[in-house]
Amino acid sequence: MRTLxxxxxxxxxxxxxxxxxxxxxxxxxxxxxxxxxxxxxxYTSDIPSRGLEEFKSLHADGFQLRIAMRRDPHExxxxxxxxxxxxxxxxxxxxxxxxxxxxxPHFPGFPSVALGRKPAWSEKSDLARVGxxxxxxxxxxxxxxxxxxxxxRSANDRSGASRIEHPxxxxxxxxxxxxxxxxxxxSNFAEVRIDESAHFNxxxxxxxxxxxxxxxxxxxxxxxxxxxxxxxxxxxxxxRRALALSHGARPASGKFRxxxxxxxxxxxxxxxxxxxxxxxxxxxxxxxYHAKFGAPVMDSRLSLADDPAFNAGAIRRRxxxxxxxxxxxxxxxxxxxxxxLSNFYDTHRLLTDEHRAEKxxxxxxxxxxxxxxxxxxxxxxxGRRFDASPGSAGTNVVMRARGGVxxxxxxxxxxxxxxxxxxxxxxxxxxxxxGDFTCTVTGDSYLVRGGQVVEPLAPNCLRINANIADVxxxxxxVGMRPHPATVWGSPEAYYVPAIAAGSIALAEVAPN
Amino acid sequence: xxNPDLARFCVNLATEARELAAAPILRPxxxxxxxxxxxxxxxxxxxxxIGHPCEADRALKMEAAYAGRSWFLxxxxxxxxxxxxxxxxxxxxxxxxxxxxxxxxxxxxxxRGRRVMHIDRGIFSGFLNSRATAAVLGAEPNGSARASxxxxxxxxxxxxxxxxxxxxxxEKIIAEVEHGxxxxxxxxxxxxxSRENFRISARRVYxxxxxxxxxxxxxGSVIADSKSFFTKVDAVGNDLRLIAIPNCGKGQxxxxxxxxxxxxxxxxxxxxxxx
Numbered sequence: 114m115r116t117l118x119x120x121x122x123x124x125x126x127x128x129x130x131x132x133x134x135x136x137x138x139x140x141x142x143x144x145x146x147x148x149x150x151x152x153x154x155x156y157t158s159d160i161p162s163r164g165l166e167e168f169k170s171l172h173a174d175g176f177q178l179r180i181a182m183r184r185d186p187h188e189x190x191x192x193x194x195x196x197x198x199x200x201x202x203x204x205x206x207x208x209x210x211x212x213x214x215x216x217x218p219h220f221p222g223f224p225s226v227a228l229g230r231k232p233a234w235s236e237k238s239d240l241a242r243v244g245x246x247x248x249x250x251x252x253x254x255x256x257x258x259x260x261x262x263x264x265x266r267s268a269n270d271r272s273g274a275s276r277i278e279h280p281x282x283x284x285x286x287x288x289x290x291x292x293x294x295x296x297x298x299x300s301n302f303a304e305v306r307i308d309e310s311a312h313f314n315x316x317x318x319x320x321x322x323x324x325x326x327x328x329x330x331x332x333x334x335x336x337x338x339x340x341x342x343x344x345x346x347x348x349x350x351x352x353r354r355a356l357a358l359s360h361g362a363r364p365a366s367g368k369f370r371x372x373x374x375x376x377x378x379x380x381x382x383x384x385x386x387x388x389x390x391x392x393x394x395x396x397x398x399x400x401x402y403h404a405k406f407g408a409p410v411m412d413s414r415l416s417l418a419d420d421p422a423f424n425a426g427a428i429r430r431r432x433x434x435x436x437x438x439x440x441x442x443x444x445x446x447x448x449x450x451x452x453x454l455s456n457f458y459d460t461h462r463l464l465t466d467e468h469r470a471e472k473x474x475x476x477x478x479x480x481x482x483x484x485x486x487x488x489x490x491x492x493x494x495x496g497r498r499f500d501a502s503p504g505s506a507g508t509n510v511v512m513r514a515r516g517g518v519x520x521x522x523x524x525x526x527x528x529x530x531x532x533x534x535x536x537x538x539x540x541x542x543x544x545x546x547x548g549d550f551t552c553t554v555t556g557d558s559y560l561v562r563g564g565q566v567v568e569p570l571a572p573n574c575l576r577i578n579a580n581i582a583d584v585x586x587x588x589x590x591v592g593m594r595p596h597p598a599t600v601w602g603s604p605e606a607y608y609v610p611a612i613a614a615g616s617i618a619l620a621e622v623a624p625n
Numbered sequence: 626x627x628n629p630d631l632a633r634f635c636v637n638l639a640t641e642a643r644e645l646a647a648a649p650i651l652r653p654x655x656x657x658x659x660x661x662x663x664x665x666x667x668x669x670x671x672x673x674x675i676g677h678p679c680e681a682d683r684a685l686k687m688e689a690a691y692a693g694r695s696w697f698l699x700x701x702x703x704x705x706x707x708x709x710x711x712x713x714x715x716x717x718x719x720x721x722x723x724x725x726x727x728x729x730x731x732x733x734x735x736x737r738g739r740r741v742m743h744i745d746r747g748i749f750s751g752f753l754n755s756r757a758t759a760a761v762l763g764a765e766p767n768g769s770a771r772a773s774x775x776x777x778x779x780x781x782x783x784x785x786x787x788x789x790x791x792x793x794x795x796e797k798i799i800a801e802v803e804h805g806x807x808x809x810x811x812x813x814x815x816x817x818x819s820r821e822n823f824r825i826s827a828r829r830v831y832x833x834x835x836x837x838x839x840x841x842x843x844x845g846s847v848i849a850d851s852k853s854f855f856t857k858v859d860a861v862g863n864d865l866r867l868i869a870i871p872n873c874g875k876g877q878x879x880x881x882x883x884x885x886x887x888x889x890x891x892x893x894x895x896x897x898x899x900x
Binding site for chain 2: 149151153154155157159160161162167169170171279281283285286287289316317318320322493494537538539540541542543544547549551552553555572573576578580601602620622623625
């Protein structure tokens with residue numbers, strides 16, 4: 114990865130070149146270098162495998178120019194260049210940006226927000242420099258922990274169920290480090306702005322096919338010590354959870370009272386809610402909360418925010434990929450929709466939209482502003498990409514509940530029902546605006562009777578067919594603490610409580 | 626059957642949007658019903674429920690933590706190879722030699738691509754493989770390992786993966802239905818962990834009464850257990866279409882690849898869902 118000093122120096126030089134061009138009204142130079150390093154687990158007891166696969170990585174660095182022409186400040190062009198940080202490449206990118214320029218009546222110019230004070234947590238993560246050896250060692254720790262837990266359980270298992278000759282043990286998942294650095298300057302800024310971030314994400318799935326059992330574990334964090342700590346327990350936890358779920362029940366279809374654990378809540382937020390909480394979605398009239406800005410959209414006990422400075426958060430950023438200082442964005446407060454994730458372009462476009470009153474709804478305050486505090490240019494894996502356009506994304510998504518209860522009280526609130534610990538393949542089956550979703554219950558789940566967890570549920574035995582309102586509008590109870598939860602492929606880290614919902618439709622899936 | 630030209634495609638899309646805006650949401654009946662699924666809908670069925678679980682890396686559990694396993698292979702000794710998984714009327718294959726988004730001559734291990742039969746008249750008959758997975762399965766490499774970019778390791782990928790056509794005109798398949806639903810155009814899929822069950826939403830659902838297409842509904846989807854759905858197929862159309870799928874994601878790190886999927890009109894039985 115290139116250093117911040119390299120990026121800053123190049124950005125400054127590129128700005129000098131662009132400042133001399135008389136036909137430009139304004140301009141922006143954005144540089145990013147990003148790495149996604151992945152150690153993938155692939156252990157199968159009954160099929161040849163390597164345990165840990167060869168290292169995989171994505172590495173991208175380069176810069177992007179955006180220019181607005183003097184003859185029409187709404188005539189804008191962009192061009193990017195990978196890897197070549199030279200004056201010649203700036204001139205070549207400028208030529209391409211000029212030839213690609215088109216008139217965009219919504220173009221609002223470039224931001225001019227002052228940088229302000231540095232936040233207190235600006236210290237760099239040591240994950241920015243951690244080598245492949247440490248990541249691979251963490252992945253082997255996960256695997257060794259998993260195999261040790263399985264061997265120990267087999268040795269202690271008097272029934273012999275887990276000592277069979279072909280257990281069909283699968284350990285999958287990965288330990289990944291995502292790190293990036295950026296430098297950005299536009300013609301409204303006084304100086305080049307820089308930022309860097311790094312975090313790890315680890316997820317482990319353990320399946321014991323002979324027992325029809327599946328358990329999972331995940332962790333995310335912002336330092337190498339946390340990665341090492343997580344690696345020591347994740348494999349063990351995933352295997353223990355799987356073994357605790359052997360030969361589970363397969364309930365018939367029906368409507369159930371359900372506790373959704375932190376992972377299902379995070380997954381539903383990620384795939385069904387966060388996309389609706391952007392200015393872009395409101396402009397496109399595709400939000401599930403269309404015409405409900407300022408109105409109650411969740412139970413009054415629930416609040417949701419995006420917080421790039423969240424103390425326990427894995428993803429910490431000081432400035433956005435548009436050079437704007439980051440800030441906590443309150444999205445839902447006591448159940449009411451009060452804020453949206455936004456980038457500079459989408460803020461302007463929604464605020465100047467002639468149909469905004471209809472799109473936001475009657476409860477929207479007369480004086481509105483949507484701070485562009487969430488404009489990121491992200492690539493696969495969630496790192497900052499030099500050639501991506503600014504979009505709206507979160508960082509650490511935190512859900513909190515007033516009057517939250519303990520896990521035991523959540524289960525008690527359900528009485529007779531199901532505890533769902535993990536869901537999979539959650540999609541807005543009728544489009545985002547409808548709020549309908551479907552997914553399958555894949556593991557870590559139990560039957561609840563008389564307010565007690567009584568029996569494991571077979572993995573993949575139920576499909577959920579529900580609407581986000583069924584989950585968030587009238588919950589029976591909400592957990593008191595947000596727990597970290599990972600969602601595969603999501604750019605955000607989630608910190609959410611479990612939620613007990615009163616009536617969720619579940620359809621049985623035939624055994625495979 | 627050729628795909629429509631661009632002008633007709635655009636007019637069809639606009640017409641569909643106008644009609645759907647005026648259509649009621651599907652209120653599905655309880656229990657299974659007769660469903661006639663069109664080639665566009667079947668493209669997503671073939672993609673999610675045949676193509677992905679026929680990838681040998683997935684079948685051999687290498688993707689278990691991400692996109693799941695395969696309903697065709699529980700273990701090397703307990704699997705569906707040579708066993709019935711569908712009606713004898715149904716066959717499915719992958720064929721990179723055809724002119725589609727999944728066309729290529731050699732895969733990214735240098736193996737010549739060739740037609741791989743997955744279901745041959747109802748019998749499960751083979752996986753897409755790489756050289757390494759072919760060795761594990763004791764099969765010949767069939768040229769299906771491909772990467773999306775030069776810097777990625779090849780994964781096992783579909784090519785042109787589709788249901789083979791039968792001989793019945795689609796009009797006749799619909800005309801034979803006393804009461805059922807004509808399910809047109811795929812929208813969004815959700816499949817279970819080994820793809821043994823799916824819910825796929827359709828762009829349009831029409832009621833069929835006495836062999837005639839009737840009222841249009843929106844927000845309808847088909848829910849079925851895969852083997853049950855395929856086993857209940859009792860008519861296969863002669864109207865095969867391949868649909869371009871430009872953005873199939875797989876792997877960690879994610880690789881996005883283009884391919885074609887499709888099939889003819891099919892008739893089976895399944896549950897429907899609305900919203």
